[in-house]
Amino acid sequence: MAKKALIFGAGLAGTCLAHRLLSSGIEVKIVDQGSNNSSAVAAGMVNPMVFRRMNKSWRLDEFLPEAQAFYQEIERVLQTHFYHPIVIRRFFSSNEERESWQSRSEEEAYAPYLAKLTASDLAHTAALNTFGSGRVQNAFWVDAEKWVGQHISYFKQRGLLVQEEFSSNLWEPKLRKYAGETYDFVVFCMGYRQKEEQTFSYLPLQQTKGQTLLIESDQISDLESLNRKCFVLPYGEGRFRVGATYEFNNSTLHVTEAGKVLLLENLASLGSYEPVVVAQTAGVRPTVLDRRPLMGQHPIYRGVYIFNGLGTKGYMMAPTLARELVAHMLENKPLHSETNISRFTDRTL
Ligand SMILES: Cc1cc2nc3c(=O)[nH]c(=O)nc-3n(C[C@H](O)[C@H](O)[C@H](O)COP(=O)(O)OP(=O)(O)OC[C@H]3O[C@@H](n4cnc5c(N)ncnc54)[C@H](O)[C@@H]3O)c2cc1C
Structure with a gap:
């Protein structure tokens, strides 16, 4: 049995x-x-990198290929579609960040994830771009x-x-x-x-609240996921998810005006868009110190x-x-x- x-x-x-x-x-x-x-x-995003330290995510080389295969397998089991490969374009916040990207991208271990910087990356116009931008490959998102x-x-x-x-x-x-x-x-x-x-x-389980915005805009490029201070994930048809806040030791589930203001401020660091906020969501991540x-x-x-x-x-x-x-x-x-x-x-x- x-x-x-x-x-x-x-x-x-x-x-x-x-x-x-x-x-x-x-x-x-x-x-x-x-x-x-x-x-x-x-948001269901899978970003191979931790930008703060310009490191690969923990156990990335084990987790990533298995996750890619698993979600595609479950698509077949459930006969539906929720796995979406995407390029993440990181807009650098300083010359130091660009330099650390450049040296990382020359390491063999980072080759599958960090594209070598090109002239077009440095001058990219999808967002305000003082220090250049770089592309993360092998990322994807799951329609959560x-x-x-x-x-x-x-x-x-x-x-x-x-x-x-x-x-x-x-x-x-x-x-x-x-x-x-x-x-x-x-x-x-x-x-x-x-x-x-x-x-x-x-x-010692902790509770870390997160909020995101669903916005509409015809000014934001939907070819890649933009990233600096926040992520902007294109959903198609001019809709984007902007996230996320980190509210430590907070297990409330309501959305807040402060959360919305912060996310719109972070979005403004990428460009002076005039988005229409369609929805705001909140959830609580189960985290550990x-x-x-x-x-x-x-x-x-x-x-x-x-x-x-x-x-x-x-x-x-x-x-x-x-x-x-x-x-x-x-x-x-x-x-x-x-x-x-x-x-x-x-x-x-
Ligand atoms: C705003 C936000 C953005 C995020 N973005 C990302 C991202 O881009 N990429 C990423 O990888 N992760 C992201 N995360 C984190 C990710 O959502 C979590 O790591 C993951 O979903 C946790 O899954 P879980 O199954 O442990 O918890 P949950 O999804 O919370 O599931 C727990 C389940 O248990 C059930 N349950 C709880 N208590 C009871 C009870 N007493 N009786 C019966 N059922 C119960 C609930 O109904 C629920 O279905 C984000 C989280 C938030 C909040």
């Missing part, structure tokens, strides 16, 4: 994990309350709203998803029993709301796991991390030490 897994949460973490478990022959049931979903309001919406329908149609709130009264962690049913594996993927639930409340995910088995309750803390780079990391968690659950393969929640266990229990 197939083993059974119960997943709490159908955001990015829960959906990626469900796919990985199903492909390993595990029966899956998902419980999701159907709102407060960070994954749906995300569609990812979540399509998955809810997909799993519901197959009878794998129950839309209801987790109830601690129904949960017996020692027995891995929920609502009277025993599971071989139970995985908590509740995003920033994990803190409200007792089982993993000892973990050491910027690493939270994965692994509960220190006391056997068979009870967490997959969380995906932070700002969830769309790049989740496919690989979900596969690694399943290999850990089914084959006892060790997790990457920087992701394993055992890094907190000794200190906090």
